[in-house]
Amino acid sequence: MMDLRAELAAAARDFYGRGWMLGTAGNLSARREDGFWITASGRPKDRLQQEDFVALDLDGRVLEAVAGRRPSAESSIHRVIYRHFPEARVIFHVHSVEANICGNFARDGRLRLPPLEMLKGLGIPDAEPRVDLPVFANHVEVAQIAADMDTAFAREKPAVPGALIHLHGMTAWGRDFDAARHHLELFEYCFRYLSLARLHGLGGES
Numbered sequence: 771m772m773d774l775r776a777e778l779a780a781a782a783r784d785f786y787g788r789g790w791m792l793g794t795a796g797n798l799s800a801r802r803e804d805g806f807w808i809t810a811s812g813r814p815k816d817r818l819q820q821e822d823f824v825a826l827d828l829d830g831r832v833l834e835a836v837a838g839r840r841p842s843a844e845s846s847i848h849r850v851i852y853r854h855f856p857e858a859r860v861i862f863h864v865h866s867v868e869a870n871i872c873g874n875f876a877r878d879g880r881l882r883l884p885p886l887e888m889l890k891g892l893g894i895p896d897a898e899p900r901v902d903l904p905v906f907a908n909h910v911e912v913a914q915i916a917a918d919m920d921t922a923f924a925r926e927k928p929a930v931p932g933a934l935i936h937l938h939g940m941t942a943w944g945r946d947f948d949a950a951r952h953h954l955e956l957f958e959y960c961f962r963y964l965s966l967a968r969l970h971g972l973g974g975e976s
């Protein structure tokens with residue numbers, strides 16, 4: 771089986787190629803028995819090496835790190851998600867143009883996803899076309915974003931495995947690498963659809 775770090779590096783290269791992790795943006799993580807591996811801060815996402823990952827426990831303590839490598843500044847967000855969603859084993863957080871356009875379409879902390887067939891892939895049955903994605907305010911202090919998510923998820927779990935940070939980026943999770951990637955792709959497809967629908971004067975929302 772591929773090392774988790776190698777799988778994360780491969781995913782980062784893929785997402786970098788799609789323009790979702792430019793300028794060292796974004797962070798990816800995967801659960802290991804005692805915590806999770808997460809991308810180190812400030813590393814180019816198209817050529818991550820084994821030393822560009824840091825292992826943390828769910829309280830944020832460093833379990834393994836090469837000298838000079840710090841965990842992603844946004845690791846507190848990953849910790850909140852792993853704590854609230856025990857089924858989540860992989861988390862992908864990326865910064866796409868379309869996600870940032872769509873944050874502007876949110877109302878009261880929610881973005882209504884377009885009622886597309888593809889929502890099935892996010893675990894939404896056909897009969898439920900009204901699906902909201904939670905949208906959080908961005909803060910310079912990442913701890914504040916994580917605290918907001920912690921409060922919101924304790925109150926109500928989102929209907930879909932993801933959350934958007936306004937003018938910042940998307941976070942999606944899944945039970946394994948394939949599931950997390952499929953979820954992220956479906957969210958990003960929805961964002962592209964919504965962006966283009968607005969551009970062409972279509973409603974796009976239900």
Ligand SMILES: [Zn+2]
Nearest residue numbers: 796844938939
């Ligand atoms: Zn980010």
